[in-house]
Amino acid sequence: MSQLLYTTQAWSRCMSLAQRCSSMRNLRATHAVFVTSGVHLNTYAVSKLIAFCALSDSGNLPYASLLFEQTQTPNLYIYNTLIRAYYRSSEPHLAMYYFHLMLKQSGLEPDNYTFNFVILGCVNCSCLVSGKEIHSWVVKNGLVLLDAHVQTALVRLYAECKVLYDARKVFDEIHQRDVIQWNVLVNGYLKCGLASEALEVFREMLVCGFEPDDFCVATGLAACANLGALWQGKWIHEYVKKRKELKSDVFVGTALVDMYAKCGCINLAVEAFEGMRKRNAVSWAAMIGGFAAHGYATEAFHCLDRMQVVDGLRPDGVVLLGVLMSCTHAGLLKKGKSLLENMKTQYGIVPKHEHYSCVIDLLCKAGQLEEALQLIRRMPMKPLASVWGALLSGCRVHKNVDLAELAVEELLQLENKDSEEEAGAYVQLSNIYLGARRNEDAVRIRKMIGERGTKKTPGCSMVEVDGKVNEFVSGDVSHLHRAQICAMLELISADLLQD
Structure with a gap:
């Protein structure tokens, strides 16, 4: 049939044109030749055009969908191409659309590529229900035990949707694991704020004989940074030194800088930073952020100058935020205001919220x-909770009740506030009333908090002792060594009073 619609020469010409496509302008011209030659009726030929539109950096995904609609009998390759393209796009839910369309209209059986792409589509649009539906399809097709990409996608689905029990269950059912699957699980725990569990999985990976790659090592170091687990971070650093490819990796080096800075060892952070063979903007941001956290504003500004002179890098918004934070910690009001005012003219960065x-x-x-308050009123965007929270904290320190009431009123009017922000605002306002000896107002606020059932998450701190991270939560008396800790604190307090 196809031979009656176009000649061999027309086929060869169209295939050659499709192979040479480098832009959408080329592709549209090639598509026109396809139509005039009759080659557009061949599914294989059209799949070449769809693949370019959907997957090429120079492509156009809506045009790929248009070509799909004009294709009489799309094959599995075409469906997979569109599902793959849409899961990576800003409309990942359309990956599910084409998956269901394939099942309803084509009679085609999805393969391992289909399942991998559509599960990742569920990940990117945080659609756990659809993901579980696909998981059941996968089990029915026996692909859980066969395809590593599908297994990894399932672990990622549950990890990204914060269902870590199911992520671990899928992971444990994998008979032949790879480094990527370990990476996904470690990163999943870390993203859910379970740094201790992430570090435990990292150790388990090493015990099982797997060599972590740069991404996994950086994730392990990030877990140490979140926990303040210096000893364990140093142990990972020693491991890095034994592997040449990790020692020179910019992401691992940056993670080391960040870990040491967050664990309170700014000198070791500087040592790790200066030892890096190659640095990027994130590396400089980590070092500047470390200086900021430790109140070294002069060093932060010095880094800002060095990154432009030494590495030829222009600072981005993250770097400049770090420098501004250093001004906040060091109390450099004039420098901080000047930097904000000159961000656009000097660095080409429009200040964000x-x-x-x-x-x-x-x-x-x-x-x-x-x-x-005047700066808040001049902001080109709507002030969020962090701004009003900062003003409220300032009012507490400087005992300004009127502005505190204004800040709370503005904070409570925000659309995206959560219950914890509301509770925190009320607690702060109550404390401000107490400080101003307005006891009746303070009691009224506390009573209102109780009636609304508003709760504030208790404060939490962690400290590493002999390689073990100890966690302390406000109001919790369950720590095994609580009596000894309290006794030591009393001794320290007594010594301070004597001095």
Whole structure:
């Protein structure tokens, strides 16, 4: 049939044109030749055009969908191409659409590629229900035991949707694991705020004889940073030194800088930073962030200059935020205000909400509450909770009740506030009333908190002792060595009083 519609020469010409496509302009011209030659009726030929539109950096995904609609009998390759393209796009839910369309209209059986792509589509649109539906399909087709990509996608689905019990269950059912699957599980625990569990899985990976890659090592170091687990972070550093490819890796080096800085060892962070053979903007941001957290504003500004001169890198918004934070910690009001005002002209960076929030916090700590309010009013975007929270904290320190009431009122009017932010605002306002000796107002606020059932998450701190991370939660008395800890704190307090 196809031989009656087009000649061998036409086929060869069309295939050659499709292979040479480098832009959508080329592709549209090639598509026109396909139509005039009759080659557009051949499913295999059209699949070449769809693949370029859907997967090429120069492609156009809506045009790929248009070509699909004009194809009489799309094959499995075409469906897989569109599902793959859409799961990576800004509309990942359309991967599910084409998957269901394939099942309903084509009679085609999905293969391992189909399942891998559609599960990742569920991951990217956080659609757990659809993901579980696909999981049941996978089990029926026996692919869980056969295809590593599908297995990894399932672990990622449950990890990204924060269903870690199911992520671990799928992971444990994999007979031949690979490093990527370990990476996904470790990262899943870390993203859910379970740094201790992430570190435990990292250790388990090493015990099982797997060599972690750069991504997994960086994730392990991030877990140490979150926990303040210096000893364990140093152990990973020693492991890195034994592997040449990790020692020179920019992501691992950056993770080391961040870990040491967050564990309170700024000198070791500097040592790790200076030892890096190659640095990127994230590396400089980590070092500047470390200096900021430790109050070394001069060093942060020095880094800002060095990254441009030494590595030829222009600072981005994250780097400049780190420098602003250093001003906040060091109380450099003039420098912080100047940097915010000159960000666009000097660095080509338009200040975002977090930059304004940082300077507002700086103004509040300096007692410049009215100026902070004026800056809030001038912000080109709607102030979020962090801004009003900074003003509220400043009001508590400097005992400004009127502005505190305004800040709470504005904070409670925000659309995206959560119950914890609301509870925190009320607690702060109650404390401000107490500080101003307005006891009746303080009691009224506390009573309102109780009536609404509003709860604030208890404060939590962690400290590493002999390689073990100890966690302390406000109001919790269950720690095994609580009596000894309290006794030691009393001794320290007594010594401080004597001094």
